[in-house]
Amino acid sequence: xxxxxxxxxxxxxxxxxxxxxxxxxxxxxxxxxxxxxxxxxxxxxxxxxxxxxxxxxxxxxxxxxxxxxxxxxxxxxxxxxxxxxxxxxxxxxxxxxxxxxxxxxxxxxxxxxxxxxxxxxxxxxxxxxxxxxxxxxxxxxxxxxxxxxxxxxxxxxxxxxxxxxxxxxxxxxxxxxxxxxxxxxxxxxxxxxxxxxxxxxxxxxxxxxxxxxx
Amino acid sequence: xxxxxxxxxxxxxxxxxxxxxxxxxxxxxxxxxxxxxxxxxxxxxxxxxxxxxxxxxxxxxxxxxxxxxxxxxxxxxxxxxxxxxxxxxxxxxxxxxxxxxxxxxxxx
Numbered sequence: 001x002x003x004x005x006x007x008x009x010x011x012x013x014x015x016x017x018x019x020x021x022x023x024x025x026x027x028x029x030x031x032x033x034x035x036x037x038x039x040x041x042x043x044x045x046x047x048x049x050x051x052x053x054x055x056x057x058x059x060x061x062x063x064x065x066x067x068x069x070x071x072x073x074x075x076x077x078x079x080x081x082x083x084x085x086x087x088x089x090x091x092x093x094x095x096x097x098x099x100x101x102x103x104x105x106x107x108x109x110x111x112x113x114x115x116x117x118x119x120x121x122x123x124x125x126x127x128x129x130x131x132x133x134x135x136x137x138x139x140x141x142x143x144x145x146x147x148x149x150x151x152x153x154x155x156x157x158x159x160x161x162x163x164x165x166x167x168x169x170x171x172x173x174x175x176x177x178x179x180x181x182x183x184x185x186x187x188x189x190x191x192x193x194x195x196x197x198x199x200x201x202x203x204x205x206x207x208x209x210x211x212x213x214x
Numbered sequence: 215x216x217x218x219x220x221x222x223x224x225x226x227x228x229x230x231x232x233x234x235x236x237x238x239x240x241x242x243x244x245x246x247x248x249x250x251x252x253x254x255x256x257x258x259x260x261x262x263x264x265x266x267x268x269x270x271x272x273x274x275x276x277x278x279x280x281x282x283x284x285x286x287x288x289x290x291x292x293x294x295x296x297x298x299x300x301x302x303x304x305x306x307x308x309x310x311x312x313x314x315x316x317x318x319x320x321x322x
Contacts, residue, residue, distance in 0.1 A: 041267075041284060042253065044269075044281065044284070045238060045283070045284040046238075047281060048280070048281040048282060048283040048284065049237070049238045049239045049283060051280045051281070052237070052239050052240075052280075052283065053239055061239075061249075064248060064249055064250060065249060065250075067248075067249075067250030068249050068250045068253050068254075071250060071254060072253060072254050072257070122263050122291070123263075124261060124262050124263045125261050125262065127215075169261075175261075176260050176261070176267065177257070177260075177261065
């Protein structure tokens, strides 16, 4: 019995316990949160939460955060990297395959219609299956701003429209995460909406009416 | 948002105290959803305006020296959206096991 007590309270055992339940979870978690972008609040959040987790659970809880960081932080980083590369890849592909089928750039009128929908949605991201988004996609495809011959097969389809709406929603000053790479025009139209929402909404309605008549 | 077991469990945990503040670790325990699933769901709710977030003030921290935690609060939009989601799930046989599990936790 004495030897068992001596073994349990031996320095190496005490050292392992201190390492596993004291030092290691915090150190491991500090490494894990580096997977998130620097400005992502999850970095601070997870580190703060660690101190509320009972000490006995901390090693397991810290290990669990690896999943969170891989699926949230790393995915966010990879998506941001892909978003930076896609326009270049798409441009190269379109040049090689068919120079006439490049997606035409969004015009001011189109972005105003998109921004008006995001505004009506409380400046939040609109789901791809939202009926208003599908209606907008159809409206943009009907409009005769871009010659039909110049349109790519995915021209203003619900996915393309959803991406533009997300660009606008994430550029809004109240958006909690990181803005997508939405382009100058989206930010310009958003600023116009924020400065004079009623006028811009009326303008969007007049564009919609004009599109319906032609 | 796609209706999943985890989403319903988180929704029920949030709606159990609809006007209170919720913290990541406690919410994970209460809902029974592991944090790898819960945090992305909370992020989607934030993006849709169903939740608002903030950081506790140092004064709220009774045990000094600990960093302030991030909290989540349901917005009015969130209360109605999650209320509707839970009502739908109650009528959906696929979620009967989740409902029973949450009832055991005292959330249903």
